[in-house]
Amino acid sequence: MESVFEIIAEPNRRAILALLVSAEQSVGEIERRLRMPQPTVSKHLRVLREAGFVEATVDAQRRLYRLRPEPLQELDAWLAPFRRFWSAHVDALERHLDRMHAAPGTKKSRSRQ
Amino acid sequence: MESVFEIIAEPNRRAILALLVSAEQSVGEIERRLRMPQPTVSKHLRVLREAGFVEATVDAQRRLYRLRPEPLQELDAWLAPFRRFWSAHVDALERHLDRMHAAPGTKKSRSRQ
């Protein structure tokens, strides 16, 4: 389970991350809110911790988990080239629609090129 | 393999997507460029196709695969809340550094609260 991508492939882990985005939570709180067995929560938290997605501070017997930004930023960076791609795509669509609007009756106007 | 996240968890699939971001490619081209056995390429392309990441057009015996934006946009949308989180984080860090700069000698200035 090397990569950021594998880490967030697991739905329960994504749920935990989504929960932590608002505020830090103890294991028990996560357990209750997500209705997830405690060992499951602990195991996923371990994975998230070792991958740098979360960090914990000790408060008596509790551990308070909070989000760390780096791995998600890495994911964001991975998306960058594709973002360029799809904005180009939207532009192309807009131009296409513009052309259709400019020349309305041209039924078989020429697909491709 | 339901989710977008599971699809991109596989490194070879990410490589294929990265390759297609510049231009459409035939299966053979992908095979050569990524030095991947042909059945492997075809199987990953199937997964990507069924998940809507790519589409193919037929050109004689070749199939030309190209990227589709939607699933990656979905991923981008999932990231949005976290983006808000980490920009807040950066802001907090900046404010913190500003304060340190303003009051330099205050060694044990008060952790927490």
Added chain:
DNA sequence: CACGTATATTCCTTTCGAGGTATATACAAG
């Protein structure tokens, strides 16, 4: 139609990760 090329599919095997149950560890309080 036979053949070559391009791609898809099938079958098999192996690996890995997730969940469940039980148990260990850590801390607080009486």
Added chain:
DNA sequence: CTTGTATATACCTCGAAAGGAATATACGTG
């Protein structure tokens, strides 16, 4: 020191997905 609470870990089992090898399908050409 015993008990209760909070969290972590160990062990086991199961399913799913990836890779390899072989084969099927589709198309073009002589």
